Amino acid sequence: TVAGLLKKAGYRTAHFGKWHLGSGPGAPMPDAYGIEVSKTVNSNDPRWREDKIPYFRAHSTRLIVDEALEFIKQNLDRPFYVNLWTLLPHATLDPTKEQLEPFLKLSPQTASGHLGAHQIYFASLRDLDTQLGRLIDELDKLGLKDNTLILFSSDNGPEDIHIRNASHSAFGSPGPFRGRKRSLYEGGIRVPLIARWPGKVPAGRVETRSVLSGVDFLPTLLKIAGLPEDATLGLDGEDVSDILFGASRGRRKPLFWEWRFTIAGYNINRSPMLAIREGDWKLLLNPDFSRVELYDIPRDPMELNNLADRRPELVKDLAAKVLAWQKTLPPGPIEPAAGKNDYPWPKD
Amino acid sequence: TVAGLLKKAGYRTAHFGKWHLGSGPGAPMPDAYGIEVSKTVNSNDPRWREDKIPYFRAHSTRLIVDEALEFIKQNLDRPFYVNLWTLLPHATLDPTKEQLEPFLKLSPQTASGHLGAHQIYFASLRDLDTQLGRLIDELDKLGLKDNTLILFSSDNGPEDIHIRNASHSAFGSPGPFRGRKRSLYEGGIRVPLIARWPGKVPAGRVETRSVLSGVDFLPTLLKIAGLPEDATLGLDGEDVSDILFGASRGRRKPLFWEWRFTIAGYNINRSPMLAIREGDWKLLLNPDFSRVELYDIPRDPMELNNLADRRPELVKDLAAKVLAWQKTLPPGPIEPAAGKNDYPWPKD
Numbered sequence: 001t002v003a004g005l006l007k008k009a010g011y012r013t014a015h016f017g018k019w020h021l022g023s024g025p026g027a028p029m030p031d032a033y034g035i036e037v038s039k040t041v042n043s044n045d046p047r048w049r050e051d052k053i054p055y056f057r058a059h060s061t062r063l064i065v066d067e068a069l070e071f072i073k074q075n076l077d078r079p080f081y082v083n084l085w086t087l088l089p090h091a092t093l094d095p096t097k098e099q100l101e102p103f104l105k106l107s108p109q110t111a112s113g114h115l116g117a118h119q120i121y122f123a124s125l126r127d128l129d130t131q132l133g134r135l136i137d138e139l140d141k142l143g144l145k146d147n148t149l150i151l152f153s154s155d156n157g158p159e160d161i162h163i164r165n166a167s168h169s170a171f172g173s174p175g176p177f178r179g180r181k182r183s184l185y186e187g188g189i190r191v192p193l194i195a196r197w198p199g200k201v202p203a204g205r206v207e208t209r210s211v212l213s214g215v216d217f218l219p220t221l222l223k224i225a226g227l228p229e230d231a232t233l234g235l236d237g238e239d240v241s242d243i244l245f246g247a248s249r250g251r252r253k254p255l256f257w258e259w260r261f262t263i264a265g266y267n268i269n270r271s272p273m274l275a276i277r278e279g280d281w282k283l284l285l286n287p288d289f290s291r292v293e294l295y296d297i298p299r300d301p302m303e304l305n306n307l308a309d310r311r312p313e314l315v316k317d318l319a320a321k322v323l324a325w326q327k328t329l330p331p332g333p334i335e336p337a338a339g340k341n342d343y344p345w346p347k348d
Numbered sequence: 349t350v351a352g353l354l355k356k357a358g359y360r361t362a363h364f365g366k367w368h369l370g371s372g373p374g375a376p377m378p379d380a381y382g383i384e385v386s387k388t389v390n391s392n393d394p395r396w397r398e399d400k401i402p403y404f405r406a407h408s409t410r411l412i413v414d415e416a417l418e419f420i421k422q423n424l425d426r427p428f429y430v431n432l433w434t435l436l437p438h439a440t441l442d443p444t445k446e447q448l449e450p451f452l453k454l455s456p457q458t459a460s461g462h463l464g465a466h467q468i469y470f471a472s473l474r475d476l477d478t479q480l481g482r483l484i485d486e487l488d489k490l491g492l493k494d495n496t497l498i499l500f501s502s503d504n505g506p507e508d509i510h511i512r513n514a515s516h517s518a519f520g521s522p523g524p525f526r527g528r529k530r531s532l533y534e535g536g537i538r539v540p541l542i543a544r545w546p547g548k549v550p551a552g553r554v555e556t557r558s559v560l561s562g563v564d565f566l567p568t569l570l571k572i573a574g575l576p577e578d579a580t581l582g583l584d585g586e587d588v589s590d591i592l593f594g595a596s597r598g599r600r601k602p603l604f605w606e607w608r609f610t611i612a613g614y615n616i617n618r619s620p621m622l623a624i625r626e627g628d629w630k631l632l633l634n635p636d637f638s639r640v641e642l643y644d645i646p647r648d649p650m651e652l653n654n655l656a657d658r659r660p661e662l663v664k665d666l667a668a669k670v671l672a673w674q675k676t677l678p679p680g681p682i683e684p685a686a687g688k689n690d691y692p693w694p695k696d
Contacts, residue, residue, distance in 0.1 A: 054459040094458035108516045110442035111402040114463060116515025161509065161519065167464025168456045168516070171509065176615040176691035206694040267524035268616070268650055302616055302689075304652060341650075343524035346554040 002218050003081055004034025009227050012036060012075045017064040017085035019043035039067050041087065050087075058096045058124070060087045061131040069138050076142065079225075084135070088128045091159050091166035095123035102126070117161070121171035136196070145198055149224065152194040153214065156181045160265035178303045182263045184271035184284055185303050189257060195244050202246050209298075210243045211277065213255050220244070254278040254318075256325045260334045273339030276322035283308075283318035286339040287326065292319070350566050351429055352382025357575050360384060360423045365412040365433035367391035387415050389435065398435075406444045406472070408435045409479040417486050424490065427573075432483070436476045439507050439514035443471035450474070465509070469519035484544070493546055497572065500542040501562065504529045508613035526651045530611045532619035532632055533651050537605060543592050550594050557646075558591045559625065561603050568592070602626040602666075604673045608682045621687030624670035631656075631666040634687040635674065640667070 003013040015030050019040040022028065029045060030038040041048045041060075048063070050056045068084050103119040103126075132152070139148055158172025160180045174180055174187030182188055193212055195201045215237035222232060223239040232239070238253050257275040272284040272291040282303075284293040294308040294315055308315050351361040363378050367388040370376065377393060378386040389396045389408075396411070398404045416432050451467040451474075480500070487496055506520025508528045522528055522535030529536055541560055543549045563585035570580060571587040580587070586601050605623040620632040620639040630651075632641040642656040642663055656663050 092456060092458055094460050094462070106512065106515075108440060108513050110440055110516070112442050114442070114468065114516040116512065117465065117509055118512075118515050120462065161465055164454065164464065164466075165456050167454075167466050167519075168458065168462040171515075174614070176689075178616050208694055266522070268526050268652070304616070304654070306653065341524075346556055 001033045002221050005222060005227060005231055006081045006225060007034045009225060010079060012078045012080040014038060014071045015083040016067040018087050037071055055096055057087050058094055058099060061128050065131045065135045086128060088124050089172060093120050093124045093169040095120060099123040099127050117169050117171040120169040150196040154191040157188040162265045176302055179269045179271060180265060182259060183269045184257045184259055184275040186301060201244055207248060209248045211251050212240050212243060216240045250279060254321060256322055258326060260338050262335055262337045267341045267343055270341035274322050274326060276318050278318060283315060285319055285322060349381045350569050353570060353575060353579055354429045354573060355382040357573060358427060360426050360428040362419045363431040364415040366435050385419055403444055405435050406442055406447060409476050413479045413483045434476060436472050437520060441468050441472045441517040443468060447471040447475050465517050465519040468517040498544040502539040505536040510613045524650055527617045527619060528613060530607060531617045532605045532607055532623040534649060549592055555596060557596045559599050560588050560591060564588045598627060602669060604670055606674060606677060608686050610683055610685045615689045615691055618689035622670050622674060624666050626666060631663060633667055633670060
């Protein structure tokens with residue numbers, strides 16, 4: 001793990017916020033991942049008990065930032081690595097009255113006073129933004145501006161309103177992309193990545209060509225920390241530090257995705273089970289070839305023009321790669337409806 | 349109009365509920381359409397003042413059904429034609445506590461007690477269903493079962509959650525179709541049509557092949573009423589009474605659509621400005637040919653496989669027809685973004 005390797009190299013390591021890497025009998029604790037200090041929810045050691053505290057989630061980003069700042073202040077003389085995993089904007093969103101106040105004027109205006117999903121979502125997101133702003137300001141005040149890399153990202157696209165605990169709040173947008181959370185279409189897997197490191201990461205640059213992924217964090221952070229690259233051998237990610245620092249280039253390794261379960265919401269968002277991105281091309285595939293979709297992503301980012309039957313050789317090549325990768329994955333349950341987008345049409 | 353022609357033939361005609369065919373200076377009143385008795389909202393004579401009565405909309409279907417039944421009881425000795433245009437499930441939905449009660453257990457469970465969009469939508473729809481059930485039961489009790497045709501339909505697909513007054517409630521589903529309200533994709537234009545006429549319309553039949561449209565109501569109802577067909581000459585619709593009574597067949601005339609404004613919500617739902625359906629084929633087109641999409645609807649009901657470049661002759665033929673039809677439409681404003689689905693991508 002990133003934390004484990006950095007810890008070995010003398011970094012102090014911490015994790016604050018959501019865990020969700022496993023809980024229940026036998027699930028490893030954060031120290032098994034190289035984390036020295038932690039305070040978590042969704043874990044085997046939830047010192048924050050979300051279910052016991054009304055509006056905990058609405059306050060959680062502030063509390064997580066507080067913990068991170070406290071840890072950083074205690075370790076100013078050492079290199080440090082901190083996971084700051086917020087609960088927001090994950091459902092269930094329930095902003096406080098104070099957080100909602102700037103958005104009350106956007107009400108759908110019912111006699112019952114229902115709040116619109118956009119109001120609930122905007123209020124929650126604004127607090128996330130405010131608290132991360134506070135984190136950055138404090139880091140700067142502590143004199144850490146020039147030697148702290150901040151990476152901001154997410155693990156998936158926006159939640160769907162058909163999910164019960166998001167049924168009042170699922171206003172997050174995938175922009176122009178097809179799919180939402182769980183889908184392997186771009187709307188489910190294309191997420192923000194914001195990097196800040198004054199003097200190293202060019203300010204204000206929006207990189208539209210290079211393709212980066214969460215699997216790149218480990219090789220990239222090891223490289224930046226000056227650690228030997230042998231720990232990254234055989235991993236899916238690649239060192240993309242040059243891209244963070246200003247380069248624009250194609251990636252050296254393909255990216256792979258698998259989703260073993262059904263996908264909530266509209267059929268049009270339900271992708272096949274597997275996906276591979278290599279260069280400009282993305283192939284989505286069920287292992288039994290019941291669905292085969294090939295898209296030229298830069299020219300068709302909405303994934304509407306399936307070119308699979310025009311490029312059979314490319315399909316064959318990409319399918320072989322993603323199916324070989326799938327064989328390397330750990331076993332586990334696969335839902336029968338995974339990768340399907342059938343609809344229960346009326347019978348003639 | 350249907351009402352005007354039936355009135356001439358001796359029918360008593362009435363309209364209860366939403367009007368929305370124009371209000372403001374010079375807008376014709378219901379009698380200009382052949383309607384003798386009316387009580388409306390969204391009109392120049394709103395004897396129901398929605399804006400003055402909290403929860404009016406939640407009670408409106410009951411009130412509309414009451415008016416219709418009252419009118420029918422007063423005209424039992426005469427043939428009658430009644431428009432019963434409900435406000436539900438159109439936004440703004442605001443069901444009463446009593447209507448919500450059966451759905452409270454589906455709450456997203458926040459400390460604030462927000463209702464999910466599904467709860468608000470289901471509660472509203474259930475009252476619509478209940479009131480229409482009451483209408484049918486009363487008609488049967490009045491002895492009108494065997495000589496009353498009931499047609500139930502809608503004017504468009506479900507509203508989008510990005511529309512402010514639906515931002516707490518837009519849970520209506522287009523099923524597997526692409527698009528919602530305003531879109532010319534199937535999710536925007538494919539609507540329910542339920543017909544009831546015991547002994548004439550086969551009970552429980554689900555017709556999956558014939559294509560009917562609202563423009564067919566006039567020729568179909570004239571035919572069923574035994575009126576001469578010359579009034580229907582030159583109109584877009586066709587007599588589909590044979591389909592209501594059990595036939596399954598292709599239609600004789602194409603269907604056309606135009607939408608001159610932008611389309612709310614996700615880019616993927618934003619259709620071109622014009623559409624034509626002829627046989628199995630649907631062409632979607634901007635008048636300047638900036639977007640051309642051809643779908644084989646029975647085999648691709650989700651409109652994901654654009655076959656335009658494989659069938660250039662068919663595109664040419666259908667485009668000529670829809671563009672000729674467009675020229676027959678009255679003038680009016682066209683938004684510059686109509687028919688576009690561009691996204692403000694970041695610039696390189």
